[in-house]
Amino acid sequence: MDFAIEVKHLTKKYKDFSLDDISLGIPKGSIVGIVGENGAGKSTFINALLGIIESQYEGLTYFGMNFTENEKLIKEDLAVIFDTTHYDLELSPRWIERILSHTFQNWNHELYLDYLQKFELAYDKKLKYFSRGMKMKLEFAIAFSHDAKILILDEATSGLDPIIRDEILDFIRDFTMDENHTVIMSSHITSDLDKIADYIVYIHKGKCVFMQTYDEIKENFGIIHGTQKLLETLSQDDIVCYIQEPYSLLILIKNRQQIQSIFQDLEITRPTIEEMMLFYAKGVKKTC
Numbered sequence: 001m002d003f004a005i006e007v008k009h010l011t012k013k014y015k016d017f018s019l020d021d022i023s024l025g026i027p028k029g030s031i032v033g034i035v036g037e038n039g040a041g042k043s044t045f046i047n048a049l050l051g052i053i054e055s056q057y058e059g060l061t062y063f064g065m066n067f068t069e070n071e072k073l074i075k076e077d078l079a080v081i082f083d084t085t086h087y088d089l090e091l092s093p094r095w096i097e098r099i100l101s102h103t104f105q106n107w108n109h110e111l112y113l114d115y116l117q118k119f120e121l122a123y124d125k126k127l128k129y130f131s132r133g134m135k136m137k138l139e140f141a142i143a144f145s146h147d148a149k150i151l152i153l154d155e156a157t158s159g160l161d162p163i164i165r166d167e168i169l170d171f172i173r174d175f176t177m178d179e180n181h182t183v184i185m186s187s188h189i190t191s192d193l194d195k196i197a198d199y200i201v202y203i204h205k206g207k208c209v210f211m212q213t214y215d216e217i218k219e220n221f222g223i224i225h226g227t228q229k230l231l232e233t234l235s236q237d238d239i240v241c242y243i244q245e246p247y248s249l250l251i252l253i254k255n256r257q258q259i260q261s262i263f264q265d266l267e268i269t270r271p272t273i274e275e276m277m278l279f280y281a282k283g284v285k286k287t288c
């Protein structure tokens, strides 16, 4: 598989927290959602990938190029959007462009103006007069105006209303229409990821618990509301884990279609990303 980013055995140790030996590949042309509880290590992981914080790894490549040897070149192709803007609020889009056109070789003035117009952002208005949604749209206008190949969003859509979030999901979809474009997006709003993600990475207490394609989550996994007897009847290989409820069990299974064909009357629902997280974080008998 062609990876936009590949990292091997990434570790970052803080006094009370460790990002623990994470190895994964971000497939080129995909939208990868990173989920996990507060403090799970999502931002630490993203910052380590970007070299914003020091970390230890056996390998970190972007488009097959070694990150440490080619950091400047690689960063030309990256656009990173955090939950708050890092630009001085006294600046206007015009002044930001003056700075960025010297930073990025591929800066495209016409494209920038087009995006500002499309997003209804004034060229000469200071950022301090922009709403949160407008600041976020400006970040996207900037990202799209220097021909970034990888867009990394760290909780960028948190605190935005559903209408703006929906618009932003459309920008992201449009961006990945080009198969050379890749998106990594950490978010607590898993319903947004349900709409656009091709892959889900779940980080729990500093460990990468799973990376699955979204289709596999929907097609292969299932949830059954059952009893202890059912738990014993099912093949142990098909049980991922279960959660004890007051009077019953919630069982996360794999091979959903096969199980459904055997137990035709059994109601098996497809899990959401949020339910998958809950099972992997709280479930018993984890074979995963």
Ligand SMILES: Nc1ncnc2c1ncn2[C@@H]1O[C@H](COP(=O)(O)OP(=O)(O)OP(=O)(O)O)[C@@H](O)[C@H]1O
Pocket: 014, 015, 016, 017, 036, 037, 038, 039, 040, 041, 042, 043, 044, 045
């Ligand atoms: N500079 C630092 N020094 C010490 N500990 C840190 C530092 N930065 C982050 N941590 C710790 O690393 C852990 C992971 O934090 P991180 O911000 O990566 O989590 P997160 O998954 O992004 O959380 P959230 O969803 O709340 O943003 C936390 O326990 C945090 O306190």
